[in-house]
Amino acid sequence: MSTVIAFIVIFGALVFFHEFGHFIFAKRAGILCREFAIGMGPKVFSHKKGETTYTIRLLPIGGFVRMAGEDPEMVEIKPGYRIGLLFNKEEKITKIILNNKDKYPNCRIVEVEYADIEKDLIIKGYPDDENDQLQSFSIDPSAVIVENGVESQIAPIDRQFASKSLGQRFMTIFAGPMMNFVLAFIVFILIALLQGVPTNEPKLGVITPDGAAKAAGLQKGDIIQSINGSEITSWNDVVEIIRKNPNEKLDFSIVRNGQEKEVQVTPQEKTVDGNNVGIIGVYSPVEKSPVQAITAGAKETYFWTTQIFVMVGKLVTGQFSIDALSGPVGIYYSTDEVAKSGIYYLMKWAGILSINLGIMNLLPIPALDGGRLMFFAIEAVRGKPIDRQKEGMVHFIGFALLMLLMLVVTWNDIQRFFLK
Numbered sequence: 187m188s189t190v191i192a193f194i195v196i197f198g199a200l201v202f203f204h205e206f207g208h209f210i211f212a213k214r215a216g217i218l219c220r221e222f223a224i225g226m227g228p229k230v231f232s233h234k235k236g237e238t239t240y241t242i243r244l245l246p247i248g249g250f251v252r253m254a255g256e257d258p259e260m261v262e263i264k265p266g267y268r269i270g271l272l273f274n275k276e277e278k279i280t281k282i283i284l285n286n287k288d289k290y291p292n293c294r295i296v297e298v299e300y301a302d303i304e305k306d307l308i309i310k311g312y313p314d315d316e317n318d319q320l321q322s323f324s325i326d327p328s329a330v331i332v333e334n335g336v337e338s339q340i341a342p343i344d345r346q347f348a349s350k351s352l353g354q355r356f357m358t359i360f361a362g363p364m365m366n367f368v369l370a371f372i373v374f375i376l377i378a379l380l381q382g383v384p385t386n387e388p389k390l391g392v393i394t395p396d397g398a399a400k401a402a403g404l405q406k407g408d409i410i411q412s413i414n415g416s417e418i419t420s421w422n423d424v425v426e427i428i429r430k431n432p433n434e435k436l437d438f439s440i441v442r443n444g445q446e447k448e449v450q451v452t453p454q455e456k457t458v459d460g461n462n463v464g465i466i467g468v469y470s471p472v473e474k475s476p477v478q479a480i481t482a483g484a485k486e487t488y489f490w491t492t493q494i495f496v497m498v499g500k501l502v503t504g505q506f507s508i509d510a511l512s513g514p515v516g517i518y519y520s521t522d523e524v525a526k527s528g529i530y531y532l533m534k535w536a537g538i539l540s541i542n543l544g545i546m547n548l549l550p551i552p553a554l555d556g557g558r559l560m561f562f563a564i565e566a567v568r569g570k571p572i573d574r575q576k577e578g579m580v581h582f583i584g585f586a587l588l589m590l591l592m593l594v595v596t597w598n599d600i601q602r603f604f605l606k
Contacts, residue, residue: 207365255346366544375483382472397467552584
């Protein structure tokens, strides 16, 4: 059960930050965001605040921000339609009621002659109570259309995604993957703040209860001056000598509380990467500093970003097979293994997954953020956008291929974890 919770929390956080990036930059650009969703499939929770509906959906495998202009906008109000209109104090239309008009006794019934709810924001028609005289009515930019009791806000052309500048559209899409890197950076900083950042001082950190250091009487905080007469100036010196001398007695010269002491320690033998090395059961000293934590967070983010790019490169060049990929099932089982090692390992795993999600979304693959950014790049070179229908078809084919790849990867995960 704990693994299920950990998986949902981690995956939910990754998706939330990703979609929040899209959402916040879309709002900054003035784009109408109809829905901010975490998960896919049927709704299990829904709450509307302002002009956006916030939903949690059943399947924790993704999320989306539904922006005006990305899908066909609303229903078309055609000539001859009989609609109900409600007005504000400025005599601008605030509600356009398409059916069940009897539920709105105060609405004004109008037979439509002409309607434009995107550009001109006007409805021309014949009111029932005006002796068949044609009248024009202005529409409030935040007006809603009511159909079957459900309200949907209109999207004037200047509130739609496609109407924004190339830079605004680029940042709205790029912000999703960007926020995944930001999340990883924050997670790595938190780990460094809570655990501390290892320093290179020749000073003992935490001593394990069953190690050679504990048995020899070494204590946390002891400063190592020399080992077997060799001067020690850094923690790396300590590690190097201990690793080279498994089962060999070593003479440690230390300083404890200002007093010099001599201690004999025999490193235990352990096999690491096929080599027999010595260990004494002691960790390096750590420093808990906000500045050090930020530096460590940046280094960790950079390290894992380069590592994942290397792995993606090997996958593209055929050095890795498709069997090396993992889907939700594989990630779940990996999360289960990591969770057994403790909260810090789980946090680090979340950071790595966040970077991975960010990089994957930046790949120039249709249907992913990177695919959309690729079309923006083409638009910048051509000076005009690709035909929306053609671009939509490319994204549709890309999405279908991605779903096929997901099925293959999931089947491989099932074989690996359930049928082995």
